[in-house]
Amino acid sequence: MATTRHSPARSVAAHAILIAYTIIALFPVLVIVVNSLKTRNAIFRSPLSLPDEETFSLVGYQTVWAQGDFILYFQNSLIVTVASLACVLLFGAMAAFALSEYRFRGNTLMGLYLALGIMIPIRLGTVAILQLMVASGLVNTLTALILVYTAQGLPLAVFILTEFMQQVSKDLKDAGRIDGLSEYRIFFRLVLPLVRPAMATVGVFTMIPIWNDLWFPLILAPAEDTKTVTLGAQVFIGQFVTNWNAVLAALSLAILPVLVLYIAFSRQLIRGITAGAVK
């Protein structure tokens, strides 16, 4: 059987296609990062060559450092992402536990209600969300963003976590009940640790769109001291359009942290995506 599936020619073809697509996927990112380390002349004269002693320069990064407030932007993005993520995971897990564990009237309806948001994007409510935030004085605060992203992340989180919580052994929970654990303790002590892998998957899925979002920071929190990295980079690039060193450096600075995080967690992410598959 192995022979029918693995002729060398097929294997070479498979690798050729994958390598070609990998190059397509990585090339633009590499071009940006590599050129951000070169002098202005070198960027234009030989965009495809690596920086050498003569052409190496950090002038772009110096401009970004001097002109943009990227540390503050990073801090804002970090606060917004971590806080929303924590809320989504905690609230989502709690709701998923209620939906998967208890039979009560309206259970299915509640599940459907919460799942609506998977298909209907929260952006369509922007006009009224802005009015709501203006009315409650939350415009240009990070709280506004955290609330919106929590609402945005919850539907998918509840949906995925419900599926996973249904697989947690009933006997274990009943044993906990016989030992006199309250429902809250059963949730926090028994169920939550068991669904940790699913939480990690949901976490990654929730985090990426929040970190990368441009729409809500642009509309709800465009002030200088609440800008997120994505919006900050967008505005900075708009102002420095002709300063290629600075633009490339700003782009690289926006790429690198996400890239490092992704490479650190990619195993977890991919295992999470395929978790349903190999269970």
Next chain:
Amino acid sequence: MSTPQTEKHPVRWHIAVFLAPAVIVYTTIMILPLFGTLQLSFFRQIDREAVFVGLDNFRTLLLDPRWSASFWNALGNNMWFFVVHMLVQNPIGILLAAILSSPRLRLAAFYRTAIFIPTILSFVIVGFGWKLILSPIWGVAPSLLDAVGLKVLFAPWLGKEEYALTTLSLISVWQFVGIPMMLIYAALLTIPDEIIEAAECDGITGMSQFWKVKLPLILPSIGIISVLTFVANFNAFDLIYSAQGALAGPNFATDILGTFLYRTFFGFQLQIGDPNMGSTIASIMFLIILAGVCFYLFVIQRRLRRYQF
């Protein structure tokens, strides 16, 4: 709540406690504003007062020549944006997943990780990065084409009305191809080995095995990917805004519903922002997305056969 027989309790408060935070945040920040936006689309500001005008805003948007041209342009562009995704992104995703899932492929983890990288990048990076790479000022794209002897093909793709939208769609495909790849890959892994072995015993291998055995089994995943793509495309904004600005140039050639909504709601240049017309556009987007999702749920999904192993 310490008694074991929770079933006999008249009110099980813990259920409410578990549900409350999620339901409250979700309802106030998402569901109510969604209906609020729908409601706003039936009003108009006349002398600083909200006046109920029924379907007048919709009539203006669809029929008034000052609005309808922009609207139909945005809708048509959005359709094309979606078509390009369906025709390019999903087949490439399926192809890559099919190759990746072949057993004992070396370096599979590396390929998966690398091909997924563009998906995690923000639209600002993708939009602006590609804008630089395709720029005729910077020679990356022309010199690459020159290397393979196709320099004549080069054009400032993002600056030409006839190419700009397709170029942006392809950039978006480049960014998101990782998602269908991963979902299909996961679906292919669920196919039990016995089925594949049975197929091989019957002499079905290679390409015909993919078409006759695996593809029918992953059709439900392809359906889900299609509807996710539809929702994402009709709600897209960031990439166009990052690459072409709110005016979605050249000459509105890349204007889609998201950018049209943004300009209408916030105003641009001389036009003043109009929350009511903005809501009207958002409502239409809502209806389009709802129609697409219902079509998927009631027409496509019912006809797809799901196999339980």
